[in-house]
Ligand SMILES: *[C@@H]1O[C@H](CO)[C@@H](O)[C@H](O)[C@H]1NC(C)=O
Ligand SMILES: *[C@@H]1O[C@H](CO)[C@@H](O)[C@H](O)[C@H]1NC(C)=O
Ligand SMILES: *[C@@H]1O[C@H](CO)[C@@H](O)[C@H](O)[C@H]1NC(C)=O
Ligand SMILES: *[C@@H]1O[C@H](CO)[C@@H](O)[C@H](O)[C@H]1NC(C)=O
Ligand SMILES: *[C@@H]1O[C@H](CO)[C@@H](O)[C@H](O)[C@H]1NC(C)=O
Ligand SMILES: *[C@@H]1O[C@H](CO)[C@@H](O)[C@H](O)[C@H]1NC(C)=O
């Protein structure tokens with residue numbers, strides 16, 4: 223189903239030791255930098271610091287150049303490049319196999335590491351959570367100093383697929399709405415419309431507070447609901463990576479095995495997810511026709527399906 227190969231075998235990608243909030247293991251990166259700088263066979267190219275590098279297609283420059291690298295949550299590993307190659311680092315992010323906790327690569331940090339022996343190295347670090355200059359806090363140390371550090375964020379054709387901009391009217395702490403921010407909720411039962419919703423409830427979200435909820439909230443029908451999004455920015459003929467997380471064990475876990483969700487692209491079912499499942503990543507490679515329609519159809523009271531962190535990235 224998910225077409226991307228793991229880069230671990232292909233490029234010597236060094237995997238993250240810790241997928242939690244502690245960020246890159248600088249000592250691991252530094253050891254790799256020092257080892258690489260000592261390889262006589264590797265021709266390290268001179269760096270033209272004055273030239274702004276091209277911003278890779280599908281990415282946006284978030285910060286830089288700064289003299290500090292990121293130390294941020296969601297680290298997916300790093301690769302030492304032979305040059306300050308922003309397009310190469312973007313390709314590694316695009317091809318990076320998903321992380322089971324965080325999903326697709328969403329951000330990279332590229333920087334120059336200058337060793338005390340005056341050797342130049344180039345690091346490409348990958349993250350499944352976007353970050354910015356606020357976490358560019360690692361200047362390096364006496365053996366490797368960091369410069370020309372830039373951060374690039376991958377642009378999703380589905381804006382706000384984390385549903386974090388949906389907020390409740392105080393004093394409510396949790397709430398839901400059928401349609402929001404381009405997502406349109408519809409029901410298979412014309413008289414019960416609460417089968418598809420955007421929900422604000424941290425207990426029902428993968429990350430943060432927002433998610434899609436499918437299944438009648440009032441319990442008045444076992445009919446399914448659909449959340450549909452019209453994608454405005456897809457380019458006809460181009461391939462996209464769709465990534466999402468799904469769970470049906472958050473409400474009525476004993477009925478979770480009744481859960482069923484279809485992932486629908488331009489009216490065609492590309493996958494049907496069945497069976498009890500905690501938050502699990504699902505990824506697909508899709509071809510755009512332009513003005514594409516993405517939809518999730520599912521929920522079957524007393525089973526509820528939740529979908530979160532929906533990203534559609536140009537490949
Ligand atoms: C980075 O360091 C160089 C060399 O010391 C300095 O010229 C430059 O201003 C620094 N850049 C930033 C953003 O601090
Ligand atoms: C380090 O390399 C730069 C560029 O090649 C050179 O200008 C500089 O003199 C070198 N510094 C030392 C301490 O070798
Ligand atoms: C960080 O980025 C913000 C927004 O782009 C900018 O206003 C701020 O000056 C930056 N801070 C540093 C230290 O570069
Ligand atoms: C649709 O909802 C009504 C309640 O408004 C219920 O009586 C009916 O059985 C439901 N139909 C289906 C197919 O679930
Ligand atoms: C769903 O509800 C309808 C109408 O209430 C009922 O006839 C049907 O048996 C239910 N289906 C399941 C799978 O529970
Ligand atoms: C939902 O789970 C409860 C508790 O296990 C069970 O009694 C009930 O039959 C289940 N409902 C359906 C429709 O399977």
Ligand SMILES: *[C@@H]1O[C@H](CO)[C@@H](O)[C@H](O)[C@H]1NC(C)=O
Pocket residue numbers: 471498499500
């Ligand atoms: C979901 O996670 C809970 C807690 O770890 C576990 O007890 C349960 O078996 C898991 N359910 C499924 C369907 O994997």
Ligand SMILES: *[C@@H]1O[C@H](CO)[C@@H](O)[C@H](O)[C@H]1NC(C)=O
Pocket residue numbers: 458511512513
């Ligand atoms: C998308 O829809 C807009 C407005 O309906 C139309 O102008 C445009 O040509 C369409 N693009 C494609 C690639 O079909």
